[in-house]
Amino acid sequence: MSKTTKSDKARTVEAPFRASQQMADHLQQLHVDLIDLHLLGKQAHWNVVGKNFRDLHLQLDEIVDAARAFSDDVAERMRAVYITPDGRAATVAGRSSLPEYPSDEVDTAETVDLVTSALHAVAATARRIHDDVDEEDPTTADMLHAILERVEQLAWMVESENRIANRSIPRPIHE
Numbered sequence: 001m002s003k004t005t006k007s008d009k010a011r012t013v014e015a016p017f018r019a020s021q022q023m024a025d026h027l028q029q030l031h032v033d034l035i036d037l038h039l040l041g042k043q044a045h046w047n048v049v050g051k052n053f054r055d056l057h058l059q060l061d062e063i064v065d066a067a068r069a070f071s072d073d074v075a076e077r078m079r080a081v082y083i084t085p086d087g088r089a090a091t092v093a094g095r096s097s098l099p100e101y102p103s104d105e106v107d108t109a110e111t112v113d114l115v116t117s118a119l120h121a122v123a124a125t126a127r128r129i130h131d132d133v134d135e136e137d138p139t140t141a142d143m144l145h146a147i148l149e150r151v152e153q154l155a156w157m158v159e160s161e162n163r164i165a166n167r168s169i170p171r172p173i174h175e
Contacts, residue, residue: 016082017081017137018081018082019078019081019082019083019136019137019140020136022132022136023081023083023132023133023136023137023140024078024083026129026132027074027077027078027083027129027133027140028078028085028086028095029095029125029129030074030122030125030126030129030144030147031071031074031075031078031085031086031087032086032087032091032092032095032096032097033096033097033121033122034067034068034070034071034074034122034147035067035071035087035092035096036092036098036118037063037067037098037118037119037122038064038067038068038071039092040098040101040115040118041060041061041064041115041118042060042064043101043103044060044101044106044111044114044115045057045060045061045064047102047103047104047105047106048060048105048106048107048108048111049105049106049107049108050107050108050109051108051109052108052161053108056108056111056112056158056161059157059158060111060115062154063115063119063154063158066150066151067122070147070150070151071087073143073147074143074147075087077140077143081137081140097121097124097125098118098121098122099114099117099118099121101114101118102114108161109161109162112158112161112162113162115158116155116159116162119151119152119154119155119158120155122147122151123148123151123155126144126147126148126151127148129144130144130148
């Protein structure tokens with residue numbers, strides 16, 4: 001009968017969690033969208049003009065900072081579950097699901113609408129991938145919750161600049 005020694009037990013290591021290809025594809029898409037949101041936000045920041053310029057200019061930096069931090073969080077989570085993130089410019093340009101942003105000056109009201117659309121696109125990606133990610137790895141899904149909460153909050157805040165009380169669509173829900 002073989003005897004198990006303490007050193008044999010030390011060599012027995014649990015296999016680490018490794019993401020599936022589906023989870024890798026999902027997180028890569030979110031990573032790309034967040035990088036593009038960061039770049040789009042800077043483009044808007046540099047070229048916004050018009051009424052309420054300063055407040056929107058500063059708010060865009062807040063969006064940029066959140067997008068940059070979240071893209072880093074996603075990339076680091078990807079590495080933790082053995083996925084190699086790809087944040088190269090060509091990959092971002094080819095795979096982003098965000099609408100393209102103009103290269104010229106953009107009026108503040110149009111900037112609000114364009115940035116809101118970009119924020120909603122990122123939220124849509126996070127919502128689309130959530131259930132698959134949650135089924136495979138609830139820890140990563142928790143990160144998606146934090147991203148969704150903040151991105152949707154930022155969308156509400158920037159979108160409010162152009163809303164008309166009780167007349168804009170979508171209308172608020174009243175009890």
